[in-house]
Amino acid sequence: AQSVTQPDARVTVSEGASLQLRCKYSYSGTPYLFWYVQYQRQGLQLLLKYYSGDPVVQGVxxxxAEFSKSDSxxxxxxxxxxxxxxxVYFCAADKVRTGGYKVVFGSGTRLLVSP
Amino acid sequence: GPKVLQIPSHQIIDMGQMVTLNCDPVSNHLYFYWYKQILGQQMEFLVNFYNGKVMEKSKLFKDQFSVERPDGSYFTLKIQPTALExxxVYFCASSLGLNSDYTFGSGTRLLVI
Known part of the structure; x- marks a missing residue:
């Protein structure tokens, strides 16, 4: 079954520090991959997406984010x-299919940046 | 940028009653979606809708659920009757085309008591 796993429910980092939020996917073939961000009381906003080509994609x-096929x-x-x-940051994945595509989401990682 | 509005933002309802969740999608979008997120869990696809018809639905889309968008007004999710489960939070989204990016609403928090 298709799935997206975000192993870290919460991450706290200090302002100015570097960040990595983890995402693993389980799909047959290579899916389209997304990262969304949800600020408090707002809808999800697309940060970046990967379809093919350079495995490192730049977002806003x-x-x-870096795609790794060997590591999924x-x-x-x-x-x-x-x-x-x-x-809250959500990783997501899907394959385009006839009749429209629907995105499968991970459970989200809540990021807190401390001063 | 363009927004998807969801009304109301919160709803508390007695078990067994009917509830309608409203979504005002981006004006020129053609595809509409509902997702369900139980607290602490991932968002899960419920249904997508195009040209007045349900295109796909998941097993979470129970018989008590229905969607419609009469005459280009709100895209609604109706649950009748409601159950505790x-x-x-129900998220609405819309997109211009099949492969277009989604625009999400901020969600309606539904509590069935």
Whole structure:
């Protein structure tokens, strides 16, 4: 069955420190991969996505993610976090299919950036 | 940017009653979706909708659930009757095309008591 796993429910980092949020997927073939962010009381916003090509994809606000087929992973990284990055981050995956695609989400990682 | 609005943001309802969750999608979007997220768990796909019809639904989309978008108004999720296990946050999303990015709403927090 298709699944996306985010092993860390909560991550706390100090402002200015580097960040990695982990994501593993289980899919037949290579799915399309996404990272979304949800700030408090807002809808999910797309940070970045991977379809093919360069395994390192750049997103908004200095985020990037690296696709690894051998590891079935799509970890999110940022070199230096800001307090405004505190939010819940969702990794997601899907394959395009006839009739529209539906995204499978991980359970989310709540990021707290401490001063 | 364009937003998906969900009304209400919170709803408390007695078990067995009917509830309608409203979603105002991005105006030119054609595909609509509902997801369900139980506290502490991942968001799970319920249903997608295009051209007045359900295209796909998951096993979470019970017989008590229905969706519609009459005359281009709100895209609604109706639960009748509600059950305790329906308590969750329900997210609506819309997209312009089959392969287009989703725009999500901020969710409706439903509590069935």
């Amino acid at each position: 606000n200095g985020f990037e 992973s799509f970890h999110l990284r940022k070199a230096s976090v800001h307090w405004s990055d505190s939010a | 329906d308590s969750a």
